[in-house]
Amino acid sequence: MVLLQLNFMDIDVLVIGAGASGLMAAWQLAKAGKKVKVLEAADRLGGRIHTISATDGTGVIELGAEFIHGNMPVTQQLLQEAGLTFYNVHGSMWREDEGQLKQEDQFIPGWNELAEKMRALEDDMPLADFLHQYFAGDAYEELRTGVMNYAAGYDTANPATASTLALRNEWLQEDEAPQYRINKGYGSLINYLFQQLTAAGVEVLMQCCVKEIHWQPQRVTVTAQTGDSYIARQAVITLPLGVLQADATAQGAVTFMPSVLDKERAFQQIGMGAVIKLLLEFAEPFWLNHEQMNGKDLTDMQFLFSQRSVGTWWTQVPNHRSLLTGWLGGFHAEEFRNATAEELKEAAIASLSDIFRLPEGELNRLLIAFYAVNWTTEPFTLGSYSYATIYTRQAWSVLRQPTAETLFWAGEALYDGPFTGTVEAALVSGMQVAEQLLAG
Ligand SMILES: Cc1cc2nc3c(=O)[nH]c(=O)nc-3n(C[C@H](O)[C@H](O)[C@H](O)COP(=O)(O)OP(=O)(O)OC[C@H]3O[C@@H](n4cnc5c(N)ncnc54)[C@H](O)[C@@H]3O)c2cc1C
Known part of the structure; x- marks a missing residue:
C-alpha cells in the first residue's frame, strides 16, 4: 500500500501507446513539467511507423507509414527541429x-x-x-x-x-x-521523439501491454499483462482505433473500470480500414x-x-x-x-x-x-488507419471531452483536420491532448 502511494506521487500522467501520438503527447507534457511514464505493448516504439534497413544497404524500407502527403505543418516542423531531411517524390x-x-x-x-x-x-x-x-x-x-x-x-x-x-x-x-519521403525514414522521427523524452527523464516501458484501467477522478490505476500496476493522476490513451473497437478477448484490448460507454459508442462510429x-x-x-x-x-x-x-x-x-x-x-x-x-x-x-x-x-x-x-491482424494495431463515416463528426466531439478530467483521448483517429489517417493526424492529436490536459 505504501509502495502504491509512492508510485502515485511519482507520476502525473501515464501515456498508453508509444506511436507518434503518444510520444508527441508525452513530450509536450514533459516539457511543461509533468512527470510522465509511457506504456507500450510492443517490443519497439512507433506503432504504425516501422522503418527497417534494406537488405542491399541502399536505404530504408517503410513497413508502415511512408509518405508525407502534402505540406503538413507539424510533421515538417518536427523534422526541421530534429535536423531530418525529406525529399520530393514525383x-x-x-x-x-x-x-x-x-x-x-x-x-x-x-x-x-x-x-x-x-x-x-x-x-x-x-x-x-x-x-x-x-x-x-x-x-x-x-x-x-x-x-x-x-x-x-x-x-x-x-x-x-x-x-x-x-x-x-x-x-x-x-x-x-507535393508528396515527400523522409531520407532516413519515419523511424528517425520516432527516434528523435524518444531521445527528447529520455533527455526529459521520461521512462518508456516496452512489452507492457495494458489490460485494465481502473479510474476515479484524479486517480488512475493501470494494470499490464505482466501483472504490474502503475498509478497516476491522469492518463492519455492513444491506442489504435482497431484495438479500441475490438472485443475484450483481443490481445491488446483494454477494459475500463468503470466502463466509458459514451466513448465506446463513439469509437464504433469512426471507420477503421484494412x-x-x-x-x-x-x-x-x-x-x-x-x-x-x-x-x-x-x-x-x-x-x-x-x-x-x-x-x-x-x-x-x-x-x-x-x-x-x-x-x-x-x-x-x-x-x-x-x-x-x-x-x-x-x-x-x-x-x-x-x-x-x-x-x-x-x-x-x-x-x-x-x-x-x-496490419489488420497485427494484435496491437488491428487495422490500417481511420476514415470518417457520416457519424464521425459527432463521435469526435464526444471523444474530445476528457473523462472526469482524468482520462484523455488521442491518436490519429481523433484528428478532424484535412490530413485524415496520417502521421500528421497522430502528431496533431498528441499535441492537442497535451494542451487540453495542461489547460485543465
Ligand atoms: C501500412 C500503413 C501505411 C501508412 N502510410 C502512411 C503514409 O504514407 N503517410 C502517413 O502520414 N501515414 C501513413 N499511415 C498512417 C500512420 O502510420 C498512422 O496514422 C500513425 O502512425 C498513427 O499513430 P498513432 O500514434 O495514432 O497510433 P499507433 O502508431 O498505432 O500507436 C499506438 C500504439 O499503441 C500500442 N498499443 C496497442 N495496444 C496496446 C496496449 N493494450 N497497451 C499498450 N500499448 C498498446 C501500439 O503497439 C502502438 O505502438 C500508414 C499506416 C499504415 C498501417
Whole structure:
C-alpha cells in the first residue's frame, strides 16, 4: 500500500501507446513539467511507423507509414527541429490492362467531373450512395469502379460507410499537393521523439501491454499483462482505433473500470480500414530494362495500377532502387486477411508476372527479400488507419471531452483536420491532448 502511494506521487500522467501520438503527447507534457511514464505493448516504439534497413544497404524500407502527403505543418516542423531531411517524390502513373502498359495522368478516370459534383454536395452521405445518386448508369461504370477502388486503396475505406464530405476535404486538397519521403525514414522521427523524452527523464516501458484501467477522478490505476500496476493522476490513451473497437478477448484490448460507454459508442462510429503492405527487394530494377518492357520507358514510373489480385504498386522514384511496394487496401486486404506470408508472396509474384509479362521463375530468381505486413491482424494495431463515416463528426466531439478530467483521448483517429489517417493526424492529436490536459 505504501509502495502504491509512492508510485502515485511519482507520476502525473501515464501515456498508453508509444506511436507518434503518444510520444508527441508525452513530450509536450514533459516539457511543461509533468512527470510522465509511457506504456507500450510492443517490443519497439512507433506503432504504425516501422522503418527497417534494406537488405542491399541502399536505404530504408517503410513497413508502415511512408509518405508525407502534402505540406503538413507539424510533421515538417518536427523534422526541421530534429535536423531530418525529406525529399520530393514525383513520377509518372501507369496502368496495366490485359498485359498492356500505358501512362495515365489521373488516379481516377473522370476526376474533374467527380471533383465538381463533390464540391457542390451540401449534405453528407456515404460514398457509395453519392456515386449511385450522381453517377448512375453504364456511362459512369468506369468512374464508379475507379472511385470505389481509390477509396478502398488509398483511404482503405469502405465506400458503403465512408463520408463523402470527409473524402472531399481530403482528396481535393491533396490533388496536386507535393508528396515527400523522409531520407532516413519515419523511424528517425520516432527516434528523435524518444531521445527528447529520455533527455526529459521520461521512462518508456516496452512489452507492457495494458489490460485494465481502473479510474476515479484524479486517480488512475493501470494494470499490464505482466501483472504490474502503475498509478497516476491522469492518463492519455492513444491506442489504435482497431484495438479500441475490438472485443475484450483481443490481445491488446483494454477494459475500463468503470466502463466509458459514451466513448465506446463513439469509437464504433469512426471507420477503421484494412491494409496489407508487401515489399519486394529485387537484385535489380528489372522494370527499367526497356527491352524486357517491350520498349516502354518506365524510368519515371511511380505508381502502377492493374486489376490483378495485387493491383496497386509503387517504386521508389526519384530514387532508382530495386524495391517494389505492393498495396492491398480496404476490401482487397479483407480478401487476403487470413493469407500466409507465402501465399501473399505467391500472389504478389503472380501479379507482377502478369503485369510485366515476365515468367514467375525469373522474378523469383531476382527476388532477394520479401516482407508482408498484415496490419489488420497485427494484435496491437488491428487495422490500417481511420476514415470518417457520416457519424464521425459527432463521435469526435464526444471523444474530445476528457473523462472526469482524468482520462484523455488521442491518436490519429481523433484528428478532424484535412490530413485524415496520417502521421500528421497522430502528431496533431498528441499535441492537442497535451494542451487540453495542461489547460485543465
Ligand atoms: C501500412 C500503413 C501505411 C501508412 N502510410 C502512411 C503514409 O504514407 N503517410 C502517413 O502520414 N501515414 C501513413 N499511415 C498512417 C500512420 O502510420 C498512422 O496514422 C500513425 O502512425 C498513427 O499513430 P498513432 O500514434 O495514432 O497510433 P499507433 O502508431 O498505432 O500507436 C499506438 C500504439 O499503441 C500500442 N498499443 C496497442 N495496444 C496496446 C496496449 N493494450 N497497451 C499498450 N500499448 C498498446 C501500439 O503497439 C502502438 O505502438 C500508414 C499506416 C499504415 C498501417
